[in-house]
Amino acid sequence: MRNYFRVEKEKGPLNRENIKLALNIVTTAIGLLLMLLGLYLSLKIFFQILYSLNNPGFLEKLLYQWARTMKWDALEFTFENKTYSFAYTLSLIVLAVGGFILVALALSMVRTGAEIISYTYDERKTVKSLLQRFLDDLSDVIAKREPRPRRNDKIPPDDEGMA
Numbered sequence: 485m486r487n488y489f490r491v492e493k494e495k496g497p498l499n500r501e502n503i504k505l506a507l508n509i510v511t512t513a514i515g516l517l518l519m520l521l522g523l524y525l526s527l528k529i530f531f532q533i534l535y536s537l538n539n540p541g542f543l544e545k546l547l548y549q550w551a552r553t554m555k556w557d558a559l560e561f562t563f564e565n566k567t568y569s570f571a572y573t574l575s576l577i578v579l580a581v582g583g584f585i586l587v588a589l590a591l592s593m594v595r596t597g598a599e600i601i602s603y604t605y606d607e608r609k610t611v612k613s614l615l616q617r618f619l620d621d622l623s624d625v626i627a628k629r630e631p632r633p634r635r636n637d638k639i640p641p642d643d644e645g646m647a
Contacts, residue, residue: 522593
């Protein structure tokens with residue numbers, strides 16, 4: 485009688501395991517690239533803001549250009565015989581909101597890349613068992629004792645227990 489439920493392992497370079505491994509590598513690379521791109525963009529925005537704060541003349545020119553470009557020079561109001569221009573304040577508000585949106589997008593790219601990598605390697609039990617095995621071996625080396633038997637290892641019979 486044939487066993488239809490038994491899955492034969494495929495041989496050759498294009499088997500399931502190799503394709504799965506290749507897809508995991510590509511997905512991880514995409515996640516890393518997305519994280520690095522988000523990090524680059526957030527650092528670029530951060531240093532642009534830092535440069536603007538250290539050089540107020542640059543920020544003043546930037547606000548003036550925005551006010552002139554958007555034709556906000558007419559936004560003036562008079563209070564107690566003094567005229568106040570609202571154009572620079574509005575330009576600053578628009579630039580600040582735009583900066584917050586850009587930073588949020590850049591940081592969401594970092595988070596999305598990290599989630600892609602996390603979803604690719606969802607084998608937490610495997611990682612936990614590998615770390616446990618490594619730490620057990622390390623503690624055995626430090627204590628200079630024989631390695632502990634593991635679940636998969638065959639435990640030799642105890643000579644004293646047989647007597």
